[in-house]
Amino acid sequence: MSVIIFTEIDNGALKKSSLEAVYYGVEVAKMKGSTATVLAIGEASEAELAKAGSFGATKVLHANDARLATGNIQAYSDVLASAVAQEGSEVVILAKSSLGDAVAARLAGKLKASIVSNVTELPDLSGGFKVTRSIYTGKAFATVEMKSDKKIIAIKKNAVSVVESGASASVESFSPALKDSDFAVKVTGTHKASSSISLPEADLVVSAGRGLKGPENWGIVEDLANALGAATACSKPVSDLDWRPHHEHVGQTGIKVSPNLYIAAGISGAIQHLAGVNSSKVIVVINKDPEAPFFKAADYGIVGDVFDILPRLTKAVKAL
């Protein structure tokens, strides 16, 4: 009755969110007195995958068929289903992401598994199997009992505080049969910002809104983000106006983030914007209007002009 953790590989390395899922999965296995196995799909070195050991894993199954190089929803869910069957897994853990959600959903369909997403802490096994998840876009939580034999849990960032051990895991090759029908969907082109830090994964985020006046002014936002090692984000009107790419748009209708630090510059703090960022640990707001609603949701606030404040913060960070 083991636990299996579905992980994602990005640029030859296990994603940070996936390593958090590994830690979470191993903790669940310990609570149940059983074992945890990691499944990694795609191109990565054995040394890289062995790092899952530092997050508590002992065994990594590595599926590395050339056809699995790009995240294919149907094929990945079939590989995961094969791993679940081989390991006799009862619980499947993964980090919430656009690929992870899609793969987990199809797996739930195959296994008739209960599936709960946006889980924010370790389960409570004292009476049944109960998890807490974030609902209403971060405005509330629900405690949910999972009733079926097979259970799939997609965790939100910071669902568990990770302690690394430095150990390494053994890596086994895993080659289940693949069906041609799994490859009916063709990816004909990929457009990815090359160097930037992935927004959903980022610990630190610098976000800006219409207060920046125009796309030509984003240099001061990027400078602060670079100095901090943060990802950049924006409000909805900013991406609607094409000042910034759509994948930076956070909020009710955009990406939901829960970083350790969210800095909002020139964003008013509309309820729909707050919905996507309200589970950040620390929120900093910089706005020239002292009445901006965002200050009510902030931990630190500066009433001031972004064109003055942001460059000064960048300088202060560089001086650290």
Place this chain on the structure above:
Amino acid sequence: MKILVCVTSVPDTTAKISFTDGDTKFNKAGVTYITGPYDDYALSRAVELKEKLGGTVTVLNVGEADSEQVIRKCLAIGADDAIRVNCEPKDSYFTATQIATIAAQENYDLILMGRESIDFNSGVVHGLVGEMLGIPSLSPVMKLEIDGTTAKMTREIEGGKEDIEASLPLVLGCQEPIAEWKIPNMRGIMTARTKPLKVVEPVGEDLTVTEKFTLPAPKGACKMIAAENAEELIALLRTEAKVL
């Protein structure tokens, strides 16, 4: 082109979230319900495709009787008919079972819905439905063109997007900018009243049970830093908040 659009009836994005009955039920008092914003994008694109290519748009809602005002609005925007599965959608697997059961009775070319509902935010129903029907599922789709029996799409991925081609039928979770939200006109509102709305009973059972709801702990006061001392923020983030 035969399109099924699945819509949710959800609290307005500005609604105050609270609970009743010992925190076991959502408090509907004073809350306005709207079509899920992502579902609204899916519906708008479906209506555009129907106008361009001909065919029909059927709206499907898994929900209780009070979601009929949302369904009528979808009909006013341009859907031809509607089906409501009479139950409270509380569990992803159960909700997907209802959609797949209805979809299996007809040959839809496209099954569109929002990338996620804004009440439970799971974003898994489209994948479940795709698996239950044995057809591909993709989400979040931000562009959709139909060329014969092929769909050409753009899907958002972390840090970018990818172009995708696949044969119909497909299940898609949609998001902006797939279409502009449509506002019903007077004629649409009049005709919506007489368009067919069929109510059917659910099948299957919930695999999860929600025991209780909680609200987040209230935020403490915001610490203000004078603009002339803005640099102090960085020190506070390091020593007090410990996030740097």
